[in-house]
Amino acid sequence: MQKESLKQQLQNLSSQISAMHLDHLERKWITISLLVIGFFVGIMTIDAFFHGINPPGKVETVDSASLHLSKEFAEENLGVQVDDQGNITVRMVAGRYSFFPKHISVPAETRLTFRWVSMDVLHGVHIPMTNMSTMIVPGYVAEITTTFPKPGEYPMLCNEYCGLGHNHMWSNISVIAKENWTTPAKLVSKGGPSHE
Amino acid sequence: MNDASERKLILSHFWVAFIAFVVACFMGEYQVLERSGFIAAWDSPSVYFASVSTHGVLMAFVLTTFFIMGFGYAIAASSLKQPLWNKPLAWLGFWMALIGVVLAAIPLLSGKASVLYTFYPPIVAHAAFYIGATLLVVGSWFWCVIMLVMFKQWKQANPGETMPLAMFATAMNALLWLWTSAGVAVEVLFQLIPLSLGWIDTIDPGLARTLFAWTLHPIVYFWLIPAYIAFYVFVPKQAGGYLFSDEMARLAFIVLAVFALPIGFHHLYMDPEQAKGWKFLHAIGTFVVALPTLVTGFTVIASLEIAGRLRGGKGMLGWVVCLPWTNTMVLAVILSLLMLIFGGFGGIVNASYAMNAMVHNTAWVPGHFHLIFAGTTVIMYLAIAYYVWPILVRKPLFSQPLAIVQLWTWFLGMTILTTPWHVLGLLGQPRRISTVVYNNLLTLAWKPYEFMMIFGGLILLGSAVLFIYILAKTQLSASAETVSVTIEFAEPLHAVESLPLWLNDFKLWNKVIAVLMAISFGYPILQFFFMDTSGSSPWGY
Numbered sequence: 218m219q220k221e222s223l224k225q226q227l228q229n230l231s232s233q234i235s236a237m238h239l240d241h242l243e244r245k246w247i248t249i250s251l252l253v254i255g256f257f258v259g260i261m262t263i264d265a266f267f268h269g270i271n272p273p274g275k276v277e278t279v280d281s282a283s284l285h286l287s288k289e290f291a292e293e294n295l296g297v298q299v300d301d302q303g304n305i306t307v308r309m310v311a312g313r314y315s316f317f318p319k320h321i322s323v324p325a326e327t328r329l330t331f332r333w334v335s336m337d338v339l340h341g342v343h344i345p346m347t348n349m350s351t352m353i354v355p356g357y358v359a360e361i362t363t364t365f366p367k368p369g370e371y372p373m374l375c376n377e378y379c380g381l382g383h384n385h386m387w388s389n390i391s392v393i394a395k396e397n398w399t400t401p402a403k404l405v406s407k408g409g410p411s412h413e
Numbered sequence: 414m415n416d417a418s419e420r421k422l423i424l425s426h427f428w429v430a431f432i433a434f435v436v437a438c439f440m441g442e443y444q445v446l447e448r449s450g451f452i453a454a455w456d457s458p459s460v461y462f463a464s465v466s467t468h469g470v471l472m473a474f475v476l477t478t479f480f481i482m483g484f485g486y487a488i489a490a491s492s493l494k495q496p497l498w499n500k501p502l503a504w505l506g507f508w509m510a511l512i513g514v515v516l517a518a519i520p521l522l523s524g525k526a527s528v529l530y531t532f533y534p535p536i537v538a539h540a541a542f543y544i545g546a547t548l549l550v551v552g553s554w555f556w557c558v559i560m561l562v563m564f565k566q567w568k569q570a571n572p573g574e575t576m577p578l579a580m581f582a583t584a585m586n587a588l589l590w591l592w593t594s595a596g597v598a599v600e601v602l603f604q605l606i607p608l609s610l611g612w613i614d615t616i617d618p619g620l621a622r623t624l625f626a627w628t629l630h631p632i633v634y635f636w637l638i639p640a641y642i643a644f645y646v647f648v649p650k651q652a653g654g655y656l657f658s659d660e661m662a663r664l665a666f667i668v669l670a671v672f673a674l675p676i677g678f679h680h681l682y683m684d685p686e687q688a689k690g691w692k693f694l695h696a697i698g699t700f701v702v703a704l705p706t707l708v709t710g711f712t713v714i715a716s717l718e719i720a721g722r723l724r725g726g727k728g729m730l731g732w733v734v735c736l737p738w739t740n741t742m743v744l745a746v747i748l749s750l751l752m753l754i755f756g757g758f759g760g761i762v763n764a765s766y767a768m769n770a771m772v773h774n775t776a777w778v779p780g781h782f783h784l785i786f787a788g789t790t791v792i793m794y795l796a797i798a799y800y801v802w803p804i805l806v807r808k809p810l811f812s813q814p815l816a817i818v819q820l821w822t823w824f825l826g827m828t829i830l831t832t833p834w835h836v837l838g839l840l841g842q843p844r845r846i847s848t849v850v851y852n853n854l855l856t857l858a859w860k861p862y863e864f865m866m867i868f869g870g871l872i873l874l875g876s877a878v879l880f881i882y883i884l885a886k887t888q889l890s891a892s893a894e895t896v897s898v899t900i901e902f903a904e905p906l907h908a909v910e911s912l913p914l915w916l917n918d919f920k921l922w923n924k925v926i927a928v929l930m931a932i933s934f935g936y937p938i939l940q941f942f943f944m945d946t947s948g949s950s951p952w953g954y
Contacts, residue, residue: 254700257700271767274692281947338535343841345855348771354619356949374843378533380952
């Protein structure tokens with residue numbers, strides 16, 4: 218009974234739609250528009266589900282007020298680390314007005330997992346010409362995995378307003394040819410060179 | 414609009430909007446100058462960020478809200494051909510919003526609210542800033558109530574009749590704004606005001622950003638809909654033709670309002686506090702909302718073609734030449750559509766989920782929204798002002814040729830401003846820096862583009878001043894002839910005989926919106942109450 222009325226409603230709706238003045242050109246244009254939109258959504262879907270190209274989205278919390286007491290983001294654990302399987306993780310802290318450690322070196326053409334946290338306010342980080350971009354929201358770990366194809370010196374810029382000194386919040390990252398890169402020794406992050 | 418008190422109400426709204434507009438244009442030019450670093454003595458982050466915050470609030474909240482309210486009253490009174498309902502309530506809304514603006518302006522101008530117009534907790538501004546912004550929004554809610562009551566009253570008085578398209582879209586916009594403003598209202602009332610007054614100790618920036626994203630996308634459609642209303646109900650008539658399809662226009666407004674709401678996460682693509690699945694869902698919705706704009710482009714261009722051919726245009730493009738290019742409304746829509754094509758292209762790039770990483774928070778983004786808002790949308794606000802000013806002040810427009818010059822310079826200035834802005838973004842320049850201090854080779858490539866932006870901004874500033882001059886001269890001139898014209902609405906090519914209820918009413922759509930919002934924001938908001946989160950203490954800047 219309910220099915221019947223739904224069917225009737227749908228028939229009603231379709232007859233109402235067909236009663237509208239819909240020019241044949243209009244019909245064509247709407248079809249083209251839907252195809253174009255479908256095409257874009259299709260590319261996005263294939264990239265997301267088959268190539269794993271996604272924005273950061275690992276909802277992981279952290280206490281930004283006590284990072285120095287935490288195991289993972291204590292000062293001696295920051296920077297580039299390689300685990301037993303050879304996976305490279307880069308742990309970075311953003312705070313007004315710098316990224317810590319101030320300088321890091323990573324290999325090109327290698328999968329890198331960045332884990333960013335803020336110790337105060339909202340920050341963002343972008344390495345221009347690459348897709349290493351994420352917001353760093355206090356209270357959350359921003360995790361992003363990427364690969365840098367080309368060796369070179371890249372600036373690492375804060376791209377979210379974080380206070381009157383925001384302009385000065387930047388540091389450098391050296392992307393080194395894979396064969397020339399060596400695993401950093403422990404405690405490499407201490408006393409890195411200043412950029413200025 | 415034969416009633417002098419109604420005209421005064423509408424003019425008051427428009428003047429607040431346009432004074433905010435011209436003041437903000439001066440700030441804009443200062444900002445491109447300061448940012449370029451050409452005048453070393455001007456270099457001051459504290460002045461710059463106070464200026465950017467004020468510029469954003471004036472353009473995005475004051476110009477838009479007051480213009481939309483004034484325009485809504487004009488549409489309701491003229492399209493329904495009945496006096497405005499409850500004028501005292503309308504004035505109460507006006508004064509509440511204006512007091513809110515003044516209250517917010519004090520901390521903004523004294524550098525106590527340099528949090529930009531998108532707020533950015535856990536950085537906290539003076540409480541007066543948030544309270545002022547709240548009063549502005551609450552004032553606009555009175556306008557929403559008046560629009561929806563007039564919509565309902567007219568339907569009751571004219572059962573079975575077709576609601577005039579202009580009023581249908583205006584009331585839809587009022588409904589859209591009530592839904593839209595709910596997100597930021599919750600953020601301000603339950604997070605920012607208590608935090609700025611010290612009633613609470615910490616804030617969850619993740620929740621605050623999610624609530625702001627609720628508002629952040631549909632608010633741009635709230636601003637855009639008056640421009641689209643002009644596209645549909647003024648342009649065909651001014652061009653000398655007919656509206657291609659009335660029903661399709663309604664459908665476009667409905668899809669616009671319904672799908673503008675549940676897609677705000679494209680502002681959070683790069684945020685860590687929301688999962689990628691939700692972002693993907695919102696990304697699809699963002700592409701769906703391109704559809705009504707594509708349909709609008711078709712209908713408007715088809716209507717213009719009808720007009721061009723009626724005026725003797727022949728051949729494939731001959732009708733373009735025959736359009737009345739010296740009519741302010743027609744010229745504005747042509748320039749507006751040109752900017753919409755490029756701005757829309759940029760929008761598709763921004764919307765493209767993971768690709769957004771390349772442009773997120775770079776100079777590309779303000780380049781995009783200046784093109785699509787200050788260009789596409791505001792040029793229609795200007796054209797609407799030229800159209801209704803003689804009706805409101807009952808005097809002829811001071812100078813038609815000057816108005817045409819003004820519209821062309823606005824287009825030209827916007828093109829020169831936003832093209833290098835986009836390029837700077839692709840070259841990696843962050844959007845919210847007050848000057849470039851990076852000691853890096855990359856930044857050398859930025860200089861010529863910053864210089865071009867100063868030039869574009871200067872043209873825009875001159876154009877804005879000319880606009881105010883034309884309006885003031887029109888109103889203050891001692892013209893002997895009294896103009897007594899009324900607003901004329903375009904006739905559709907095919908008269909609408911009967912409309913299905915769902916194209917003439919919002920009841921169904923309100924429910925659809927509620928369901929979509931529950932799906933797309935329900936869990937993403939609730940998660941903050943289940944997760945083990947640590948709040949952030951407030952910070953100065």
